[in-house]
Amino acid sequence: xxxxxxxxxxxxxxxxxxxxxxxxxxxxxxxxxxxxxxxxxxxxxxxxxxxxxxxxxxxxxxxxxxxxxxxxxxxxxxxxxxxxxxxxxxxxxxxxxxxxxxxxxxxxxxxxxxxxxxxxxxxxxxxxxxxxxxxxxx
Amino acid sequence: xxxxxxxxxxxxxxxxxxxxxxxxxxxxxxxxxxxxxxxxxxxxxxxxxxxxxxxxxxxxxxxxxxxxxxxxxxxxxxxxxxxxxxxxxxxxxxxxxxxxxxxxxxxxxxxxxxxxxxxxxxxxxxxxxxxxxxxxxxxxxxxxxxxxxxxxxxxxxxxxxxxxxxxxxxxxxxxxxxxxxxxxxxxxxxxxxxxxxxxxxxxxxxxxxxxxxxxxxxxxxxxxxxxxxxxxxxxxxxxxxxxxxxxxxxxxxxxxxxxxxxxxxxxxxxxxxxxxxxxx
Numbered sequence: 266x267x268x269x270x271x272x273x274x275x276x277x278x279x280x281x282x283x284x285x286x287x288x289x290x291x292x293x294x295x296x297x298x299x300x301x302x303x304x305x306x307x308x309x310x311x312x313x314x315x316x317x318x319x320x321x322x323x324x325x326x327x328x329x330x331x332x333x334x335x336x337x338x339x340x341x342x343x344x345x346x347x348x349x350x351x352x353x354x355x356x357x358x359x360x361x362x363x364x365x366x367x368x369x370x371x372x373x374x375x376x377x378x379x380x381x382x383x384x385x386x387x388x389x390x391x392x393x394x395x396x397x398x399x400x401x402x403x
Numbered sequence: 404x405x406x407x408x409x410x411x412x413x414x415x416x417x418x419x420x421x422x423x424x425x426x427x428x429x430x431x432x433x434x435x436x437x438x439x440x441x442x443x444x445x446x447x448x449x450x451x452x453x454x455x456x457x458x459x460x461x462x463x464x465x466x467x468x469x470x471x472x473x474x475x476x477x478x479x480x481x482x483x484x485x486x487x488x489x490x491x492x493x494x495x496x497x498x499x500x501x502x503x504x505x506x507x508x509x510x511x512x513x514x515x516x517x518x519x520x521x522x523x524x525x526x527x528x529x530x531x532x533x534x535x536x537x538x539x540x541x542x543x544x545x546x547x548x549x550x551x552x553x554x555x556x557x558x559x560x561x562x563x564x565x566x567x568x569x570x571x572x573x574x575x576x577x578x579x580x581x582x583x584x585x586x587x588x589x590x591x592x593x594x595x596x597x598x599x600x601x602x603x604x605x606x607x608x609x610x611x612x613x614x615x616x617x618x619x620x621x622x623x624x625x626x627x628x629x630x631x632x633x634x635x636x637x638x639x640x641x642x643x644x645x646x647x648x649x650x651x652x653x654x655x656x657x658x659x660x661x662x663x664x665x666x667x668x669x670x671x672x673x674x675x676x677x678x679x680x681x682x683x
Binding site (some may be wrong): 293296298313315324335336337341345346373374375395398400401 | 497
């Protein structure tokens with residue numbers, strides 16, 4: 266427990282350091298390893314429908330309930346996802362999903378979203394804009 | 404009799420116009436005409452004859468990527484070395500990220516590499532392009548016959564004048580900030596360094612594909628004008644609109660302050676700009 270508190274304290278500090286960096290959001294996706302696909306089962310914690318990158322936070326299944334292992338998935342923009350059929354209701358906190366993603370190269374708990382299957386309905390959500398580049402789609 | 408009066412009036416008007424032109428030519432200090440005169444009904448009617456560019460235009464990303472190889476950029480030797488270094492950094496997954504500060508991509512990069520959609524508005528004397536991202540990007544293209552200002556204030560999108568040649572909108576852009584990138588991806592590109600001039604010929608390639616033929620002159624980083632094209636497509640059967648695109652919003656998450664107000668709070672991110680869970 267003490268260990269967990271310590272690591273949480275570090276998390277806040279790390280967060281503050283990250284904020285202080287001149288980092289922002291409209292970035293290249295090269296920090297993700299597109300040669301690797303990782304698959305995990307988890308529960309949606311948060312679905313941030315924001316520009317420039319939509320973010321999906323997923324608690325990996327099997328973790329401690331009070332300290333879940335959270336993975337952050339980045340997607341393209343709300344506008345781009347709208348054009349491949351998504352809405353800001355596509356995921357809701359508590360949704361159980363099977364998630365596939367290209368992981369961050371630095372080993373941190375993040376990745377580029379590839380595909381998710383909603384385990385309760387079987388619905389599959391994909392975000393590849395290149396799959397919808399042809400005009401005249403229904 | 405009535406016709407006669409009209410003829411006289413017309414002749415008098417013509418004389419006034421000619422006299423006015425002569426006066427304007429003779430006197431460089433003549434007062435300027437109104438910059439944005441009230442549009443006349445015939446100008447509104449003329450809009451109906453323009454091609455139909457309505458709807459939401461989405462860039463063809465696969466085509467953007469293919470064009471970089473097909474229409475290689477004539478970089479100067481120095482710029483080419485920097486581009487090679489940035490390309491290598493991107494390939495090994497350590498990108499600098501040209502737009503992580505959320506400043507506008509500007510011209511010509513918006514037209515070259517964006518993944519985000521835009522729309523056209525036709526109004527008398529102007530074509531306006533509104534897009535998602537960069538805090539809602541915007542280009543104003545004056546089609547009222549005006550010239551560029553002699554010394555335009557530099558901006559991310561520059562000063563654009565345009566005219567129609569049939570169904571093609573020809574756009575001439577100068578006055579772009581030297582800091583604005585000529586980019587071939589979100590991680591690879593160099594600032595134009597000044598003197599940028601972009602000529603575009605925008606036209607329908609087929610019913611739902613719009614094509615922009617660009618000629619980009621940037622004497623400080625290109626050895627000759629770079630000619631390339633980009634394609635954008637629209638989906639008539641799909642129901643979506645342009646949405647708001649505030650780039651900086653991604654730096655924050657939604658929170659509640661001590662007074663119970665809904666506020667934005669900074670979200671932790673890596674140096675590369677991607678959002679991380681709070682414990683990372």
